[in-house]
Amino acid sequence: MKNVSRLDNGGPRQALPTWKTPVLTEKLPWQTERIPNGLWKDRELRIEATRWLLRVTKKRPEEITVRDFDENGLHGVLVRCGTSPYLALKEAEVFSPDFKPWMVGTHVPNGFWKSKENRIDAVKWLLEKTGKKPEEIDTLDLRSNNLHGLLMHHRGSTFAILAEAGVLSSDFMPWQSSMHLPNNYWDEKETRVAAINWLLKETKKRPEELIGDDFEAHSISGALRIFKYSVYATLLDAGLLPPGFKPWQMAGGTPKGYWDSADHRKDAVMWLLKRTGKIPETLTGSDFKENSLVGLFSRVYRNSVLAALIDTDIAPQELMPWQMDIGVPQRYWKVKENRVRAVRWLVDVLTKEGKIHDYTDISTKHFHDKKLGGMLSAFYHGSAFAALLETGVASSDTLPWLMKMGVPNKYWGGRENRKKAAVWLFNKLKSEKRITAPEELNRNHFLEFRLSGFLGYYKGSIYSLLVDTGLVPQDFKPWAMNTHVPNSFWSSKENRVGAVKWLIDKLMKEGKISDIRQVKKPQFVENGLSGISNGSKARYSNFVYDALNEAGLLPPGLKMWEMESGVSKRFWNKKENRIDAVLWLVKVSGKRPEEIGRGDFQRHNLLGLLSRYKSSVFLALREAGIVVDQDSLDESKRRSMTNESFNQTVLDAMQKFIKETRE
Numbered sequence: 001m002k003n004v005s006r007l008d009n010g011g012p013r014q015a016l017p018t019w020k021t022p023v024l025t026e027k028l029p030w031q032t033e034r035i036p037n038g039l040w041k042d043r044e045l046r047i048e049a050t051r052w053l054l055r056v057t058k059k060r061p062e063e064i065t066v067r068d069f070d071e072n073g074l075h076g077v078l079v080r081c082g083t084s085p086y087l088a089l090k091e092a093e094v095f096s097p098d099f100k101p102w103m104v105g106t107h108v109p110n111g112f113w114k115s116k117e118n119r120i121d122a123v124k125w126l127l128e129k130t131g132k133k134p135e136e137i138d139t140l141d142l143r144s145n146n147l148h149g150l151l152m153h154h155r156g157s158t159f160a161i162l163a164e165a166g167v168l169s170s171d172f173m174p175w176q177s178s179m180h181l182p183n184n185y186w187d188e189k190e191t192r193v194a195a196i197n198w199l200l201k202e203t204k205k206r207p208e209e210l211i212g213d214d215f216e217a218h219s220i221s222g223a224l225r226i227f228k229y230s231v232y233a234t235l236l237d238a239g240l241l242p243p244g245f246k247p248w249q250m251a252g253g254t255p256k257g258y259w260d261s262a263d264h265r266k267d268a269v270m271w272l273l274k275r276t277g278k279i280p281e282t283l284t285g286s287d288f289k290e291n292s293l294v295g296l297f298s299r300v301y302r303n304s305v306l307a308a309l310i311d312t313d314i315a316p317q318e319l320m321p322w323q324m325d326i327g328v329p330q331r332y333w334k335v336k337e338n339r340v341r342a343v344r345w346l347v348d349v350l351t352k353e354g355k356i357h358d359y360t361d362i363s364t365k366h367f368h369d370k371k372l373g374g375m376l377s378a379f380y381h382g383s384a385f386a387a388l389l390e391t392g393v394a395s396s397d398t399l400p401w402l403m404k405m406g407v408p409n410k411y412w413g414g415r416e417n418r419k420k421a422a423v424w425l426f427n428k429l430k431s432e433k434r435i436t437a438p439e440e441l442n443r444n445h446f447l448e449f450r451l452s453g454f455l456g457y458y459k460g461s462i463y464s465l466l467v468d469t470g471l472v473p474q475d476f477k478p479w480a481m482n483t484h485v486p487n488s489f490w491s492s493k494e495n496r497v498g499a500v501k502w503l504i505d506k507l508m509k510e511g512k513i514s515d516i517r518q519v520k521k522p523q524f525v526e527n528g529l530s531g532i533s534n535g536s537k538a539r540y541s542n543f544v545y546d547a548l549n550e551a552g553l554l555p556p557g558l559k560m561w562e563m564e565s566g567v568s569k570r571f572w573n574k575k576e577n578r579i580d581a582v583l584w585l586v587k588v589s590g591k592r593p594e595e596i597g598r599g600d601f602q603r604h605n606l607l608g609l610l611s612r613y614k615s616s617v618f619l620a621l622r623e624a625g626i627v628v629d630q631d632s633l634d635e636s637k638r639r640s641m642t643n644e645s646f647n648q649t650v651l652d653a654m655q656k657f658i659k660e661t662r663e
Helices: 043-057 066-071 075-080 085-091 114-132 139-144 147-151 157-164 188-201 211-217 231-237 262-276 285-290 296-298 305-311 336-351 364-368 373-380 384-390 415-431 443-448 452-457 462-471 494-508 523-527 545-550 571-575 575-589 597-604 607-613 618-623 636-641 645-662
Strands: 004-005 014-017
Touching: 043 066, 043 075, 043 085, 043 545, 066 075, 066 085, 066 296, 075 085, 114 139, 114 147, 114 157, 139 147, 139 157, 147 157, 188 211, 188 231, 262 285, 262 296, 262 415, 285 296, 285 305, 296 305, 336 364, 336 373, 336 384, 364 373, 364 384, 373 384, 373 462, 415 443, 415 452, 415 462, 443 452, 494 523, 523 545, 571 575, 571 607, 575 597, 575 618, 597 607, 597 618, 607 618
Parallel strands: none
Antiparallel strands: 004 014
């Protein structure tokens, strides 16, 4: 083989080996379109080619990549060097003595990290380069220093890398750092126990107080993995829980899926009975909640104690849901079959106990005594009859007001129910010849047949009841009945005026009065109008006079004391009323003051007024301003006083009275 010149690092040309095939002197062998077979078997040629690559790329050795070889026709060199730029560069002797394979910008030689010596060497080099403590090293340090392969060899575990290199202190807790632990790190029980004891010390908790978040917050959640992240199972395996301790007593509750096991559920309920010392039917939801079984109670049994007892085969077969102290499950009564079952059970039990003869004797108390009050209130508005009717125990033609328990709540709110009861009552009394017309009904009739609630719907007004139920016409006069007329009726002036005019017309036609002055209060009472004054915003101060006056039936100027009914006692309490009456008396009598006597007061229905003056006519005249003093007007002056001067005196007094009244 002939020699040809070749290049080295800036030195003089050296002879290159000759080849069987001609070598073009214009181009280097690897620059031809077709590289001769076996070209790169020559080590010297490979070295020359690698050194040439450094010159043409102007890169440092550690910057050379696979791509540089490929783009410059030197792929064959890499193939001969196991595709490793590092081996190619090393073969060319271009590295400094302390240069490391991973310092090249590409991968290290195949199989490099299989050598423990290489791995340890890399770790020590990394510590020296970064100046960090072993426990401070993280994956970023490894990746940024081309040690990806080292991470891959230890499956991403920084801890495994450092532990193998023997650079960690004996008391180092790997979970205290950010380094990634190997997947099998927690497989050893000794490791898990040590970590948990450290966690207890750090959190200052008892074992049963630990929760999953404690493990997570202190970077040892991996210790839970082997037991499917169950804190209870992990602590139990570590021997750190008291004897007989149950998983539901843990602060974090039971493991996921724990209650899927029927054995676990029964164990919990039996444990609860033993712990509380109760019998099954007295268990309550609070017992579950107060003993750390709220998850089982709410999620599995939907807050139903009975469901818990039935599921665990602990409840007696004859035990009914409503007999439980805790009551029935949620929405239980929304199912009609459950309500039917309960009502029929109640009738059967009460009959066997001799407490009722048949269903008509049942009362709301019976429902409550047998723990069915909730159903009665929620679905029947507290009406036992409604419960009996809906469940088919009572027949549809049963009259609810004849039942001992009375009618259902809001029963009288239905007009058809009211009409049915009114017609029934009237027909029954009429058939017994106790009444002949609806208006003869009275309160006792309603009480006799347990219809007081019916009458109460109309606030005690039989008239309103009869009109509403159609037993009397709409224009029927309520005062024509010997019953109470509702106060609301008299709130209308039209009703009051109509009633008064009706009364006067009736009295006139019957010949009981010939003059409006003859009307008296008893006549109002006798004709059912005693409550008429209740409708006026300001009650009538004088019943008869005010009622007639409001109806416009009094002649102009007619005074109240002119009525045979007289005035009320309080009327004379007002001074202006007394003066008005005295002046009126003097005027209508046509007498001089000294001639007025007791008989004048009596004849004009004013004895009540005179009694206010202790029967003294003089005091009455003096208050009215007609006389001033007993001695100021001697006998001669009184006798000589002319009718004209007297009349003037009275007129002056009246004008003075009117003026003072207006002021």
